[in-house]
Each structure stands twice: as structure tokens, then as C-alpha cells.
Amino acid sequence: MSDAPIKFIEFDEEFHRCPNADVAACELCKLINTFSLLGRTFRLRNSIECLKVVEDCQYYVRGMRTAVDKLMPHLSKFDFNELVKSNGYRTFVLLARCGVQKCLYVAEEINDCSRIYSPSSHPILHEKLVDWSRIFRLMLVVILCLNEFVQGTTNDSLFSSNREALDKLISMSKERVNVVGFQGRLLGFQFCKSVRGPLSVVGCLMAAFSKVFNTNSIFKHTIISPRDFVYYWRNPKDRAERIAEMCLGDPLTFFKEFWLVQEKGLVRILSNCVGEPVESNLEISVPPTKLHVETKSRKQLTILPPNEYVGKRPVMLRLVSHKLRYGSAGSGNGLSASMEEMSNTLIIHCHGGGFVAQSSNSHLVYLKSWAKSAGAPIVSVDYSLAPEAPYPRALHEAFYGYLWSIQNAHLLGSTAENVIVAGDSAGGLLLTGVILLCIELNIRVPDAALLVYTPQLLEPAISPARLLSLCDPLIPYPALAACLGGTFCN
Numbered sequence: 001m002s003d004a005p006i007k008f009i010e011f012d013e014e015f016h017r018c019p020n021a022d023v024a025a026c027e028l029c030k031l032i033n034t035f036s037l038l039g040r041t042f043r044l045r046n047s048i049e050c051l052k053v054v055e056d057c058q059y060y061v062r063g064m065r066t067a068v069d070k071l072m073p074h075l076s077k078f079d080f081n082e083l084v085k086s087n088g089y090r091t092f093v094l095l096a097r098c099g100v101q102k103c104l105y106v107a108e109e110i111n112d113c114s115r116i117y118s119p120s121s122h123p124i125l126h127e128k129l130v131d132w133s134r135i136f137r138l139m140l141v142v143i144l145c146l147n148e149f150v151q152g153t154t155n156d157s158l159f160s161s162n163r164e165a166l167d168k169l170i171s172m173s174k175e176r177v178n179v180v181g182f183q184g185r186l187l188g189f190q191f192c193k194s195v196r197g198p199l200s201v202v203g204c205l206m207a208a209f210s211k212v213f214n215t216n217s218i219f220k221h222t223i224i225s226p227r228d229f230v231y232y233w234r235n236p237k238d239r240a241e242r243i244a245e246m247c248l249g250d251p252l253t254f255f256k257e258f259w260l261v262q263e264k265g266l267v268r269i270l271s272n273c274v275g276e277p278v279e280s281n282l283e284i285s286v287p288p289t290k291l292h293v294e295t296k297s298r299k300q301l302t303i304l305p306p307n308e309y310v311g312k313r314p315v316m317l318r319l320v321s322h323k324l325r326y327g328s329a330g331s332g333n334g335l336s337a338s339m340e341e342m343s344n345t346l347i348i349h350c351h352g353g354g355f356v357a358q359s360s361n362s363h364l365v366y367l368k369s370w371a372k373s374a375g376a377p378i379v380s381v382d383y384s385l386a387p388e389a390p391y392p393r394a395l396h397e398a399f400y401g402y403l404w405s406i407q408n409a410h411l412l413g414s415t416a417e418n419v420i421v422a423g424d425s426a427g428g429l430l431l432t433g434v435i436l437l438c439i440e441l442n443i444r445v446p447d448a449a450l451l452v453y454t455p456q457l458l459e460p461a462i463s464p465a466r467l468l469s470l471c472d473p474l475i476p477y478p479a480l481a482a483c484l485g486g487t488f489c490n
Contacts, residue, residue, distance in 0.1 A: 088464025134181030428454030
């Protein structure tokens, strides 16, 4: 699909009120006026290409101004409370204003050289302007949908079941131009400078990896060419096109293989060498046998080993401990002065990776740091990955690993008086499921849980905060949707 203008906005100029009735204090009005000046200049110069981009930008910004004005009266209705005035609607309005403010710098710079400006004489400025037109186009559609949500909600819920709006947004997210806009020279514009740098590095790694990914090289999926990395660092436009191509092709396979690069070869070896030194870093294979668990009401339960999709097979765990502890796996039969007593705490961890990638090894750097600072052994569950093993296989393996670890805590260097579960992203969601299973079966619940950026609701309902994934420079929406589709397809 093309990035042609969306002609369905009725502008309400009378409705808009600038802050303190001062046009100079309103970035939206300043940007629109600057585009008007540029439009007149390019029209006089008969610069058709430049005129089209400027007119498109002006149209989208005018539409955003009208849509934001109509949204503003409803924002307070969704605030957490009077002190915490924050919600997804406010976030998207801030995102739009941030984009307008950043674009204003570009527009003013172009205005300063408008008499000699052309795509060939100022290629970087023109790339930015084209990307802003793409970004504003998507933002306009999203803010219009947010207005539909606000008008359609009756219970002040942040979630909407407006299927028509959802289908429109999904369709927009799959357009090549929308992915390109957020992956080019404006990548991470909504973040501070210290964050934009690492995001650009990840983007260049993705683009460089795609060159190897599409070949039949013997080094396929294991090596990223430094030459390709430098090329995409110097050419953000080509980087964006490359990432868009991968997102709109087979994003699940591509992103899974990209995230698995750190699991292979030299990168895997290096991950074991960096970070805090630990005396215990063992992979444990737990045979798929029945577990007998006592409930809080003294009843006996039999927990069967996971059997979905790939049949019975060992559940893989990784034990990470800063010090060897008496009785733990790998401590041997002898006594050593360097050994420590069993810890009264046991940390059970599940890694992130969109349910389709990564492992305990890819999270080893911070696990080793945790093991030292917490003074407790950590058991990380290497659950089976989708799409080969879709839901609920990973959940059942995480639950099985949790129960086995508590029953065999003495082999892990802990008395398990205190049990803490910790996980990020997909891992946090799996551990949420483990906690709910414990409550349902009336068995021991963890004493504490650390769940980091965990998606707790995966049904196809939309909220303003979820729509931010359309602007995510790290995991583009098509990749996120592919991960969830691969996990819950069955």
C-alpha cells in the first residue's frame, strides 16, 4: 500500500484554542504555519516533489490538531486519580506533541534554505521530512481511533472492543511505509538521546543480520557482518527499508533467528565469560516423572509432566549460584572451606523472548549479578519455545519446574523458606500463570514476585497504551503480532 494522503478529515479551525491565545506558544500552529510558508515557496519554484511532501505533512498535522483538541476534554476521565494524572490517552497526546516539536526543528531548518532546497541538495533533511509525513499519517489514524474509543465507552474503561477500529489499525500496522517511518533517521525520536543510540545499534544489527539470514552461507544465523553493520549505520533509509521487508515477509522466523544469534557460537561462549563470576552455573535435566504435591488442606495431588505437542521430555533448568553451597548440585561429596550454608531463599526465574526465542543463557549476565547481590541460588526454567511448542506447553513446564525446584531445594543450595519468582516479558506472564495455578490448586504460592514489563492481558482488546506498539522501534508491531500468533495459534 502507498503512503497517499488520507482525505477524510473535516478541520474545525474555530474549535482550536492555542495556549494563552498565543499562536507562538502552540507547536502545532507554528508547524502548520511553517509548512504554509514552505508550500508557497515550493509552489513558486514549481518544486512538485517537495510541495507534495510539505502539503501531506501540513494536512496530517492539521488533522492531528483537530483530533487532539476533541480528545483533550476526555483525558481526565481516565486518570489513575487526581494526583496521578496519567493514562494511555495522555501518553499518545504527548507522543504526538513530541513528534510535532521535533519536526518543527526540521521544518525551520528547511525554511532557512528553502530557496535552494531540493531532495538532491539536502538528502538528509528530505529523508527526515518524508519520514515525518509517514509518522504523522499513522499518528493521525490512531488519534482518530482514540476519539472513537472515547465516544464509544460507557464505563470509563481503557479497553475497547471496537472491532472496526481494531481491523483498521492492524491494516495500517502492516503497511510498509508505517514501518519504514519509525525505523529510519527518526528511529526512537520519542526517547532521550542516550536511548536512541542503543536503539540504532539494534536496528543496524537487525538489518545486517537480514543479509546473512537470506543467504545459504555456512555461517547463516551465526555471524553479522561488520561491513553491513557500518553500511546500515551510515544509511538509515536503507536500514528502515530492510527492516520493513523482514517485518512484512516472515517476521516470526526472522526475529526468532535474530534473537537466537546470542545463543550460538562465539556469542554464547562470551556470554558465559562476562559479568559477575559464579561458582555454580549448571544445566539440569529434570526427568518427566510424576510429582506428588501436598495442598494447604493436607490433600495429595499428582502433577503429571508436560505432554503437549512435543510429548514427554526432560524439563531443562539452569542453576546459578555465586557460591557453592552444601548439598547443592555440583558441590561434590567433600567439604570445602569456601562452601556456604544453604540459603533460606530460592529464586525461580523465567526468561523473556516473546515465547519464541532466547533462553536462560541469554539472560545469564544479570542472573549472575542477582545471584551475588541476593545471596541466593537462582533456578531459571528453559521452557519449550513456540511455534514448535505452542501454549500451554511453556506454562506447564514453568509450573513443573517451580514445583520440582521447591521439592528439591536441597539440591539447589536452599531451604526454600522464602520462594521468589522473577521474570521479564513473556517469562513474567508465564510466572503469573504459575501463581494462578498455585492459587487454583491450593498449593504453596510464591512469597514474592518480580514481573518486569509483563503483558497481563493478551486478548485482542485495544487500549491507548497498547497502540504505542505501533510506534515501537525495538519490536515492530508485525513482529509482536507474529510472536503471539505463533504462541497461541493452536
